[in-house]
Amino acid sequence: MSTFWSLWIIGLTLTNLVLVLWVLLANRKVAVRDDESPENRTTGHVYDGIEEYDNPLPRWWFKMFIATFVFAGGYLAIYPGLGSFEGLAGWTQEKQLAQQQQKADALYSEQFGKYNAMPIEELARDPEAMKMGLRLFANNCAVCHGADGGGNHGFPNLTDNDWLYGGNPATIKQTITLGRKGVMPPWASILGEDGVHETAEYVLSLSGREHDAELAAAGATHFKQNCVACHGADGEGVQAMGAPNLTDDIWLYGGEPADIRQTLRLGRNGVMPAQQELLKESRIHLLAAYVYSLSLPYDEQE
Numbered sequence: 001m002s003t004f005w006s007l008w009i010i011g012l013t014l015t016n017l018v019l020v021l022w023v024l025l026a027n028r029k030v031a032v033r034d035d036e037s038p039e040n041r042t043t044g045h046v047y048d049g050i051e052e053y054d055n056p057l058p059r060w061w062f063k064m065f066i067a068t069f070v071f072a073g074g075y076l077a078i079y080p081g082l083g084s085f086e087g088l089a090g091w092t093q094e095k096q097l098a099q100q101q102q103k104a105d106a107l108y109s110e111q112f113g114k115y116n117a118m119p120i121e122e123l124a125r126d127p128e129a130m131k132m133g134l135r136l137f138a139n140n141c142a143v144c145h146g147a148d149g150g151g152n153h154g155f156p157n158l159t160d161n162d163w164l165y166g167g168n169p170a171t172i173k174q175t176i177t178l179g180r181k182g183v184m185p186p187w188a189s190i191l192g193e194d195g196v197h198e199t200a201e202y203v204l205s206l207s208g209r210e211h212d213a214e215l216a217a218a219g220a221t222h223f224k225q226n227c228v229a230c231h232g233a234d235g236e237g238v239q240a241m242g243a244p245n246l247t248d249d250i251w252l253y254g255g256e257p258a259d260i261r262q263t264l265r266l267g268r269n270g271v272m273p274a275q276q277e278l279l280k281e282s283r284i285h286l287l288a289a290y291v292y293s294l295s296l297p298y299d300e301q302e
Contacts, residue, residue: 006083013082017072024065028056105280112282115289120169123289124296133290136283140275141291149294154253154270161295162250164242173288179274182242186267187226193265195222200260206235207249 043054057065079087086092115129123129138147144155151157156164165171165180191199202219204211223235230243237245244252252270253263275284 001084003084006085009083010085013076017069021069024062028062109282112286116282116285120173120285120289120292123286124293126289129286130290130293133286133293136279136287137290140279140287149291154268156252157250158291159294160250162245162248163239164237164244164252166239167292167295169288169292172291173284175272176279176284176288176291177274177276180242180270180272182268182270182272184263184268186265188265190226191222191264195219196261196264199223199227199264200257203235203246203260203264204257206246207255209249209255 041054043052045052056062076082077087078089079091081087115123115126115132118126118129123133137145137149141149145151145158146155149158151159156162161167163171164182165175187199188196198215198219199222200219201211201215202217202223205213205216223231224233227235230241231237231246232243235246237243244250249255251259253259253268275287279287
């Protein structure tokens with residue numbers, strides 16, 4: 001924060017406190033006319049026969065107001081609240097968060113440490129470990145992949161054994177730790193609208209879907225020229241690149257002809273955020289085991 005804005009905030013804060021205190025003190029007592037008794041004075045205003053009293057605040061109420069000003073002064077001296085002034089206690093949100101994280105790490109390190117020493121394949125069949133994995137998944141992954149891991153439009157289904165980057169334990173753990181960035185470039189400017197329709201029909205044919213054979217034949221040429229580098233000559237994808245298998249009729253962004261044409265025309269961009277700073281190694285290990293368990297046959301799940 002610049003010096004100007006720091007002084008601006010300090011000035012506004014203190015000015016407001018002083019003005020409010022002045023209003024309180026200035027109105028503590030009111031003048032008493034000679035023909036009035038000290039109690040039950042009125043302002044002289046009458047509304048439908050009801051007179052408005054002008055008595056001072058009760059003493060206990062006035063003292064409570066004064067106490068709030070004393071508290072405000074002490075708070076602003078101890079904690080940050082006046083521009084760039086950090087407060088006498090040196091408290092910051094970052095320091096408090098770090099302290100809480102240290103306490104949490106100390107509390108859970110033993111429990112997570114026990115699971116961290118177990119292979120992911122073994123963890124995936126441990127009921128107690130999977131209860132913890134479920135909570136980690138619900139708190140960090142369900143918003144995109146769904147509560148059951150079944151995925152959403154643009155977010156992969158984690159239960160079907162169809163993996164963009166591979167479904168072995170090490171690869172799943174790497175995906176959670178470092179994240180992924182999937183890019184399907186737009187082809188409209190290269191293929192043209194006719195080429196987009198032709199290639200879409202060929203892509204439909206790869207998975208045995210209903211398609212226009214004549215258009216698909218022309219699309220095969222476009223596919224060989226532009227798509228095999230990522231999806232492979234047979235369209236089965238390349239996991240090292242995260243390029244999806246186009247032959248299994250499983251679609252990340254929808255498998256209707258219009259969806260496929262949209263993907264070809266404008267491309268797609270998918271991001272799986274890295275979790276290494278948020279979850280740390282021990283939680284990622286447990287979460288990877290839970291994700292791995294989602295695609296296991298039902299009789300192997302605990």
